[in-house]
Amino acid sequence: MSKVDPNKPIIQVALDLLETDRAIQIAKESLEGGADWLEVGTPLIKSEGMDVIRKLRETFPENTIIADMKIADTGAMEVEMGAKAGADIIVVLASADDSTILESVRAARKYGAKIMADLISSKDPVSRSMEVEKLGVDYINVHSGIDQQMEGQDSLSIMKEVVKKVNIPVAIAGGLDADSCAEAVSAGANIVVVGGNIVRSSNVIASAKAIRGSIDSPTTVKVTRLSHDDEIRAILESVSTSNISDAMHRKGAMQDIFPMMEGKKMIGTAVTVQTFKGDWAKAVEAIDEAKEGDVIVIYNGSRHIAPWGGLATLSCLNKGVAGVVVDGAVRDIDEIRKIGLPVFATCHVPNAGEPKGFGEINSEIVCGNQTVNPGDYIVGDDNGVVVIPKERAYEIARRAKEVEKTEQRLFEEIRRGATLSEVMKLKKWEKH
Numbered sequence: 001m002s003k004v005d006p007n008k009p010i011i012q013v014a015l016d017l018l019e020t021d022r023a024i025q026i027a028k029e030s031l032e033g034g035a036d037w038l039e040v041g042t043p044l045i046k047s048e049g050m051d052v053i054r055k056l057r058e059t060f061p062e063n064t065i066i067a068d069m070k071i072a073d074t075g076a077m078e079v080e081m082g083a084k085a086g087a088d089i090i091v092v093l094a095s096a097d098d099s100t101i102l103e104s105v106r107a108a109r110k111y112g113a114k115i116m117a118d119l120i121s122s123k124d125p126v127s128r129s130m131e132v133e134k135l136g137v138d139y140i141n142v143h144s145g146i147d148q149q150m151e152g153q154d155s156l157s158i159m160k161e162v163v164k165k166v167n168i169p170v171a172i173a174g175g176l177d178a179d180s181c182a183e184a185v186s187a188g189a190n191i192v193v194v195g196g197n198i199v200r201s202s203n204v205i206a207s208a209k210a211i212r213g214s215i216d217s218p219t220t221v222k223v224t225r226l227s228h229d230d231e232i233r234a235i236l237e238s239v240s241t242s243n244i245s246d247a248m249h250r251k252g253a254m255q256d257i258f259p260m261m262e263g264k265k266m267i268g269t270a271v272t273v274q275t276f277k278g279d280w281a282k283a284v285e286a287i288d289e290a291k292e293g294d295v296i297v298i299y300n301g302s303r304h305i306a307p308w309g310g311l312a313t314l315s316c317l318n319k320g321v322a323g324v325v326v327d328g329a330v331r332d333i334d335e336i337r338k339i340g341l342p343v344f345a346t347c348h349v350p351n352a353g354e355p356k357g358f359g360e361i362n363s364e365i366v367c368g369n370q371t372v373n374p375g376d377y378i379v380g381d382d383n384g385v386v387v388i389p390k391e392r393a394y395e396i397a398r399r400a401k402e403v404e405k406t407e408q409r410l411f412e413e414i415r416r417g418a419t420l421s422e423v424m425k426l427k428k429w430e431k432h
């Protein structure tokens with residue numbers, strides 16, 4: 001097992017996968033890219049048991065292997081299992097009872113293994129890190145779990161406090177990428193634990209190399225902080241409506257709403273319009289209410305009379321409106337296509353209604369059979385339109401990004417010759 005050298009930060013690649021053979025392949029690529037330690041991720045252990053540790057030990061006899069068992073109880077028995085299977089370091093939950101941690105440490109000593117305490121979900125991580133150090137653990141992992149990351153929690157600020165309080169090596173985990181790894185190492189982390197941004201990338205070697213380069217010269221990496229809204233938009237820019245639908249468990253996709261032109265991506269926050277069969281006054285007045293980056297979302301209620309056309313579309317350009325969605329008809333489709341603003345609707349027809357002024361702007365509406373509230377994030381592409389409730393926007397954007405990264409890896413494996421059924425292991429994972 002390699003020692004922790006304060007001058008050479010360690011990359012611990014978290015193999016959060018479900019199959020042994022894919023884990024071994026990605027481990028090989030990670031090591032080629034400069035990773036140091038191999039972590040058998042919790043999902044992999046739950047899916048394949050101790051055999052995956054044995055297999056990794058057999059394949060990588062010289063590398064440090066971590067079993068991320070997140071032990072909560074029966075410390076001695078579970079540490080013995082992991083150590084005998086070939087793990088050098090076994091992970092226990094720092095929130096486990098002191099007796100569990102003590103028993104884990106005793107068993108580790110007996111089998112020549114070490115203990116890493118994971119602070120995930122600890123109520124007071126800084127205090128707990130000092131307590132578990134006294135109990136004899138060898139490493140502390142300051143960790144924002146995958147679900148916590150999706151809600152915006154990050155482990156860097158906690159890690160900066162922990163490194164001041166303990167004398168044992170400190171790891172950090174939770175959605176780390178090259179920039180945040182550099183920031184973490186600059187702030188005192190000895191070990192960076194990276195899962196998704198290596199193992200769910202289409203080019204594992206390059207991703208590992210990028211992280212190796214960033215932590216070996218952390219001062220050269222400039223970390224840019226985006227506003228919350230800009231960060232959400234940046235993530236949504238990199239995913240499809242299909243990824244978002246998956247992230248929302250098939251919720252959010254509007255029905256019978258189609259792109260009026262191909263190849264347009266639309267991301268924005270909803271300005272909603274409730275109108276009636278072609279009455280275009282409120283729809284057009286909504287342009288005046290909209291701010292840059294908004295999407296005007298209109299419930300029209302008719303497939304035959306349009307409340308929207310070329311003039312209104314052109315008018316949107318003056319306000320920086322990101323796009324328009326109409327549950328119903330639009331017209332002047334030739335002009336709309338020339339203007340190029342993303343417009344999504346049920347259909348297009350020649351006739352429009354009158355500007356009578358019935359309806360309301362910025363109330364809750366139903367569009368494409370989906371509830372839309374003002375400020376909800378609206379994303380459109382060649383597949384269609386999805387609505388993301390504003391209060392879940394960051395979480396869903398992050399989860400959609402994880403879906404996209406996983407798919408990138410599957411595309412790569414199919415390019416290497418596997419079939420979709422093989423890469424998905426469909427036979428193994430059919431619901432029984």
Ligand SMILES: O=C(CO)[C@H](O)[C@H](O)COP(=O)(O)O
Pocket residue numbers: 014015016041042068144145146173174175176193194195196197
């Ligand atoms: O232990 C874990 C989740 O419980 C992960 O291994 C850890 O969070 C690192 O993965 P990622 O970089 O994708 O967050």
